[in-house]
Amino acid sequence: MPVSALRRLSLSLALCAAVPFACAETWPIPDWSNAPAPRNAALDALEAYAFAERDDVTRKGIRTDALLVIRDGQIIYERYAGPTTRDTPHLTWSVSKSLLAATLGAAYGAGRFKLDDAAAQYYPALAAHPQLKVGHLLNWASGLAWQEGYEYAPLTSSVVAMLYTRGRGDMAEFAADIAQEVAPGTRFRYSSGDSNLLSAALRGMVGEQAYKNYPWTALFEPLGITSAVWESDAQGTYVASSYAYMTARDLARIGLLMERDGRWEQRQLLPSAWIAFNRTPFANFQADPRKPGEAVPGGQWWLNVPINGAAKPWNDVPEDAFAALGHWGQALYVIPSEDLIVVRYGDDRDGSYSHNQLLRRVQAAFVPETAQ
Template sequence: MLKGLLLVLFVVMACAKAEDWPDPEWQVAPVTLNWQAVDNYAFPARTPARNGIRTDALLIIRDGRILHERYVAPTTASTPHLTWSVSKSVLATLLGVALGEGRFHLHDPVARFYPAMQAHPNVQMVDLLHWASGLEWQEDYEYAPLKSSVVAMLYTRGRHDMAAYAAAHGTGVAPGQRFHYSSGDSNVLAAALRGMLDAGRYADYPWQALFTPLGIDSAVWERDAAGTFIGSSYLYLSARDLARIGLLMQREGQWAGRQLLPASWVAFARTPFQQAEAVPGEANPGGHWWLNRPLPGAAAPWPDAPPDTYAALGHWGQALYVVPSRKLVIVRYADDRDGRFSHNELLKQVLAALPGEGS
């Protein structure tokens, strides 16, 4: 019996040791692959007109080791790059840690934590995480700035207290009934997080709960004048540090032997929200992440990528892709302005450059 237990313990320890972790730095895989087609797609010659595909950083990690990494000046491996709406998925990851600590439940009313939502008593945390609060909202940017709720929230009349600005909007539909992408929903989540914490803990919580345990030291997360993290848009991370979030998700919330994030939260993040309409080429919403899972009656958004692929996506081409079946984490930072970049094409090229499973 004792020998059997020792054998099991040996196998468990050997498996744990076999996993590579960035502790403190990422290791580089001892393989040489041909990345020419990937680089040709991601890094074409730049033009002064700022059009076309404009990648600032590309980092490809497989099984916890760097396979390929390239940057365009002034971005470097240590540059905290603006992630735009990738911030939303990192916020969701932080909330997953809070859920694991027992600070809230998915079906709690948001008003329990954020009194400004008392006018919307039926909106639950899960509704915000699905971008389905039902609040009236216009998420246009450059294309309709005068009518844009998000532009007003970030830069004009809502900028001093962004969550309160979002919460003051009227109800369009019942909560949970329809996906309607809203940076306002994300900033209300960031305000609700404050209500879950003891006084004085909010400012340090992202670091104490998530960034420091992962070894992230480049994070800059802006707050509005009310002191609320701008969870929708204004987190800055180096590509290597954002990849740590991806590895945490790819490994079901585990980090170096610790279950930092509940595995059930990872499953929630990558479960499609059914109250959404499929848009060809556009990923489908999960729990504040974006999924390659098709909605009923529709094709997969990224047909050349495995169906379990999911991502955190941001304005102007920011992306963190996670492909669990291939043990892949990919970070792309960019300055795209004209919509030519294709998530599917990049993923297709990366997958084509990789040897098959078991190599």
């Protein structure tokens, strides 16, 4: 046996001795293995909810394009609705924000920045906001007077202006020019601008040359992700708020990385402390009673935790659940206590889709002890 192979074997045996569970885990290397769950009434109920017929003229109701369920590192359920297939890189919308957070985690692990660093240190266009820290942006707590109104309020929406009109040539600069409304870190306000400022800051952290391929070299390639497409603006800044595309199977790799605390096989790809930060609720968040079921913000991820007197958002789902969520029903859910990862792509326009309803049905179908 060659020396290099012997060395790898010795390292593997040493790992198994130190961390026995690592040798029993299943990893999608090179691809996911399949262990299909048996059909049952609960699975029928899940499909009736997720894949109900919808009138695509009125666009009322739920339209699921992909539903993928991973348990114990294996695919136990997978279904697509045309034109989406297992090989389709689907637009993730704001799931892109959590992909950026994972990419930043690699830079954090390499010592490229600290959460308390001034954001302007890495993106000088923020010089007018000297108190704004990287950690504030990660919590959507910049304090900028941002309006995330989407297509329902196009005249006042900051994000519509950034993505489609006067800000689209340099999205980070557009966000940096927004006036300061409250002190950074004192208020949560969901902001695609904050996420694109982070994307511009990443360039300053890793340097121009590395930035061009950084999501791939630091994250996607080590995970075996081959389908990723990430659009950039005219300045070459990745549109971290909105424009990453990926197959459901590849997005699930991000979920598995997060579920296993940043570890990929024998490599600690992201620091466990970074994952802990992602899953820590923003301390000053106050639940809006007008938005029942709204998840709690963490570090560019969404959490299912009770906070400041408010109940957990998804009442039928374990408290340790967290998610990357996007416009019109895109979602990557991770439930560590049940070893579940769920990827759901869709095109929901009327607000009838419910995270809690889908996940309750997933648990009933695939985690028998939770069936009701």
